[in-house]
Amino acid sequence: MIYWGGNPAECHPRHFTKYSLTQKGKFTPNGRKDRTMVLVDIRETPSAKAADLFLQIRPGKDFELISVLRALVKGQRVRADAAAEIGLPMQQVHDLVGMMKAARFGIIFFGMGLSMTRGKHMNSAGVLMLAAEMNAFTKFVAMPMRGHGNVTGADVVMRYSTGYPFGVNLCRGYPRFNPGEFSTVDLLVRGDNDACLVLGADPGATMPQPAIDHLARIPTIVLDPKVTHTSRLARVHITTAVTGVSAPGTAYRMDEIPLPLRPALKSPYPTDEQVVRRIREAVQRRPAWLPGRNGKHGNLVSHGM
Amino acid sequence: MSLTVVKNATCTFCGCVCDDIELHANAEKIVATKRACSLGESWFKNHTAERLYPEALIDGQEATVDAAVEVAADYLVNANMPLVYGMSNVTCEAQREAVSLAELVGGIIDSHTSL
Structure with missing residues (x-):
């Protein structure tokens, strides 16, 4: 079990005990004793205490x-100074490969420390390739450690409705997928969008400043239970009920198990679902978008005609 | 005042989505949680059913949801390349509506995954 670029002890406190490390399973009757845990990170976080092997690598050397x-797993020769560049003794890397091959069922949980640093989605792709290639020796999988509540649900819903998990462009009437081109930060930093609907997120607090600046330039609409940083720079804010606390529905766990929500409170506000539906119905009452309609050559056609 | 007890409640703070939480709530807020971690406990206790915020804001001024929905629809219809972003703290039902809206306005839809 390899945790890479994540700190589950602090960010997913019940991950070890409820799902991954200490639970007893059919083939792991002794729980923790039957498992080996490796942590790969750039600093020694509280999660390192739980690990059998902690590999502290130099920042930005994940891809290396x-x-x-991947080379060692396939038995290829690797230059001895390659490990020094990563910041590890070569023997530790060899040990890790040995552990991975000796496992009956291996998993790599990769966090934002991997996917948000130098290399970005190439790092994620590399980890997925590594897990795939390990299947020549033993059962091996990879799973991202998802931060927010139902971000897995967003992947699943977009996948089954458009065929792609995120960054889907529907401008041409059919879905196109290209991370880096149709992903939010890139779009906003380039200034491509001329309106934005934000729901269940607060990019005004998390995104790079050029992206936030663009959100403030264009008409931004925010749906959120609170008046957020993004709400303050938006033209429209609508307060909604809190998912899982006062709004019912379904949420996906990070291993893609859908779970029903059991709200304990009754909100005075409408749910996100109701508000988005009302916006969609309001859009349907308006003339359809056509290329050039917003330019000089107006050409109005109604929906449903 | 008597407390409502919700068993096997689902916590949507992090991606673990623990579904074995017990919540004790009065009409306005959750007063006790069982089995939730420190992050989950603060998530449940920090969100109340009180009316702390205006139902909608247009250009920073308080407005009705009806008016805000109409203004939002105008902005989205008039945009050449609208973006629908976020969707990590909403239900799958809301996400489906969002995909449908993005398709209707010919926009781009994206989640936190792309970050």
Whole structure:
């Protein structure tokens, strides 16, 4: 079990005990004793205490370690100084490969420390390739450690409705997928969008400043239970009920198990679902968008005609 | 005042989505949680059913949801390349509506995954 670029002890406190490390399973009757845990990170977080092996790598060297692991797994020769660049003794990397191959069922949980640093989605792709290639030796999988509540649900819903998990462009009437081109930060930093609907997120608090500046320039609409940083720079804010606390529905766990929500409170506000539906119905009452309609050559056609 | 007890409640703070939480709530707020971690406990206790915020704001001024929905629809219809973003703290039902809206306005839809 490899945790890479994540700190579950502080960010997913029940991950060890409820799902991954200490639970007893059919083939792991002794729970923790039947498992080996490895942590790969750039600093020693509280999660390192739970690990059997902690590999502290130099910042931004994730892709290098993935590449070395992939080479060693296949039995290829690796230059001795490759490990030094990563910041590890070569023997530790060899030990890790040994552990991975000796496992009956291995998993790599990768966090934002991997997917948000130098290399970005190439790092994620590398980890997925490594897990795929490990299947020549043993059962091996990879799973992202999802931060927010139902972000897995967003992947699943977009996948079954458009065929792609995120960053889907529907401008041409059919879905197109290209991370880096149709992903939010890139779009906003380039200034491509001329309106934005934000729901269940607060990009005004988390995104790079050029992206936030663009959100403030264009008409931004925010649906959120609170008046957020993004709400303050938006033209429209609508307060909604809190998912899971006062709004019912379904949420996906990070291993893609859908779970029903059991709200304990009754909110005075409408749910996100109701508000988005009302916006959609309001859009349907308006003339359809056509290329050029917003330019000089107006051409109005109604929906449903 | 008597407390409502919700068993096997689902916590949507982090991606673990623990569904074995017990919540004790009065009409306005959740007063006790069982089995939730420290993050989950603060998540449940920090969100109340009180009316702390105006139901909608247009250009920073208080407005009705009806008016805000109409203004939002105008902005989205008039945009050449609208973006629908976020969707990590909403239900799958809301996400489906969002995909449908993005398709209707010919926009781009994206989640936190792309960050």
